Amino acid sequence: xxxxxxxxxxxxxxxxxxxxxxxxxxxxxxxxxxxxxxxxxxxxxxxxxxxxxxxxxxxxxxxxxxxxxxxxxxxxxxxxxxxxxxxxxxxxxxxxxxxxxxxxxxxxxxxxxxxxxxxxxxxxxxxxxxxxxxxxxxxxxxxxxxxxxxxxxxxxxxxxxxxxxxxxxxxxxxxxxxxxxxxxxxxxxxxxxxxxxxxxxxxxxxxxxxxxxxxxxxxxxxxxxxxxxxxxxxxxxxxxxxxxxxxxxxxxxxxxxxxxxxxxxxxxxxxxxxxxxxxxxxxxxxxxxxxxxxxxxxxxxxxxxxxxx
Numbered sequence: 671x672x673x674x675x676x677x678x679x680x681x682x683x684x685x686x687x688x689x690x691x692x693x694x695x696x697x698x699x700x701x702x703x704x705x706x707x708x709x710x711x712x713x714x715x716x717x718x719x720x721x722x723x724x725x726x727x728x729x730x731x732x733x734x735x736x737x738x739x740x741x742x743x744x745x746x747x748x749x750x751x752x753x754x755x756x757x758x759x760x761x762x763x764x765x766x767x768x769x770x771x772x773x774x775x776x777x778x779x780x781x782x783x784x785x786x787x788x789x790x791x792x793x794x795x796x797x798x799x800x801x802x803x804x805x806x807x808x809x810x811x812x813x814x815x816x817x818x819x820x821x822x823x824x825x826x827x828x829x830x831x832x833x834x835x836x837x838x839x840x841x842x843x844x845x846x847x848x849x850x851x852x853x854x855x856x857x858x859x860x861x862x863x864x865x866x867x868x869x870x871x872x873x874x875x876x877x878x879x880x881x882x883x884x885x886x887x888x889x890x891x892x893x894x895x896x897x898x899x900x901x902x903x904x905x906x907x908x909x910x911x912x913x914x915x916x917x918x919x920x921x922x923x924x925x926x927x928x929x930x931x932x933x934x935x936x937x938x939x940x941x942x943x944x945x946x947x948x949x950x951x952x953x954x955x956x957x958x959x960x961x962x963x964x965x966x967x968x969x970x971x972x973x974x975x976x977x978x979x
Contacts, residue, residue, distance in 0.1 A: 690930070691972050693937030694963055701938065702956025704728070705740075705760060709960055712764045714967075719766035726757050726771070733781075734774030742953040743945055744791065744800035749778055751788040752808075755815045758822035763964070767826055776830035779819065786835035787811035788819070799946040813843050814855035817862035824865035837866065844875050853888040853900050860905050864912040880905065880916050891921070893928035898942040901925045907961065908968035926969055929962055 698710050705725040711717035729740040735749025736757045744750075754775050761767065779788055790808040820836040840862050843849055849859060859879050863872040883889050883900070890899040903925050905913035914922070932939055938959040945951045966972055 690933050690937075691963070694933065694939075694959055695937075697937030697959055698956060701952050702959065703953050706956040706960045709760060709764060710963070713964060719761075719764035722760055722764040723766045723768050723771065726760060729753065729757065730771070733778050734776075735778035736775065739950070739953070742950040742957070744795045744798060744804050745946065745950070746791075746795045746798040746800070748792070748794045750791045750795070751779060751782065751815050751819065752790045754779060755819050755822065758819060758826065762822050762825040767828070769828075772823070772826065772828045773830060776823070776828070776832045780830075780832040780835075783816075783832065783835065784811045786832070786837075786839035787813075787816045788836075790815055801944060801946045801950075803943075812855060813840060813849065813862075814852075814858045816840060816858070817843075817855075818858035821858075821861035821863075821865040824867065837862075840866075841871075844879070849879065849882065851882070851886065853883055853886040856883040856886065857900055857904055860913060876913070876916065880913075890925075893924055895928055895932065896942065901928075903929060903965055907965050909970075910968070922969070926966065926971055930966060930971060933962070 695710070698707055702710075703725075705722065708717070708721040708725045712719050712722055726736070726740075729736045729738045731737055731747075731749045733749050735751075736753040737749045738747045738753075739745045740753040740756045741750075757775065758772075761772075782788055782792075789811045791804060792809060793806070795804055795808075816836050817840045820833055820840055823830065823833045840859070844859060844863075849856060856879055860876065860883070863876045863879065866872050883905075884891055888899045890897070890901045893901070902913075902917045902921050905911070906917060906922070908914075929939075934940055938955045939962045941951060941954045941958060945954055963972075
């Protein structure tokens with residue numbers, strides 16, 4: 671029997687007078703998959719978060735993991751750690767906590783881990799359409815995605831033996847100088863540091879890891895419109911993110927300006943890489959459109975019905 675503890679969140683203010691928001695809403699209703707529509711309903715309309723869990727169940731496998739293209743860049747039905755991470759991230763955003771679902775997903779991770787670390791994917795993805803960057807490098811266990819998975823589990827308040835072994839692996843990598851020189855892996859470490867309970871220890875390392883991120887070729891300290899890369903808004907996607915204090919207002923405002931300006935005439939936001947199919951592209955666009963609205967709302971960049979911020 672599944673036992674769920676769900677937190678109903680106060681809805682974010684609805685917005686009008688800014689046609690961008692209305693167009694984005696219509697885009698999500700028209701083009702996004704059920705998961706992002708459920709996330710929008712929970713975060714912006716006050717819907718209970720169990721709808722997000724229901725949507726995630728469509729991607730769940732008998733082994734407790736998630737697959738079926740939950741992360742849309744590979745169309746493989748098998749359970750993959752990267753798809754589990756998307757599930758954890760979605761639940762954390764929605765404030766949903768399903769004990770059985772989380773426990774069985776962690777059991778899956780434990781079964782495919784090496785000394786606490788998991789890879790992004792497995793060779794089974796080669797049997798299905800996938801984006802060009804999904805190659806054999808994704809089969810190596812590492813902080814990407816182990817650190818992000820552990821961080822989301824802390825955000826969800828989910829205790830499990832695999833989380834503890836993953837945490838030991840992450841601390842050893844961080845404090846032993848074994849971090850990758852690659853922006854996505856370092857971003858996963860920042861997620862871990864944002865949520866791990868040992869705050870003094872985490873804050874001691876956060877600045878150093880961020881400096882490593884800034885030094886990579888795919889981190890955009892200043893906006894580069896139309897180019898793919900991670901930005902300060904990936905480290906601090908909401909105004910209350912622990913990573914927000916690592917950036918000054920000028921940096922954040924510049925990227926918020928760029929994010930707002932990137933909206934397309936159809937109401938959605940674009941993707942700046944090449945997905946494996948048009949279906950994948952639309953799924954990603956729903957994902958990034960919801961994330962853009964969440965970020966812009968959190969930072970007060972949308973106008974409410976009364977005309978305030």
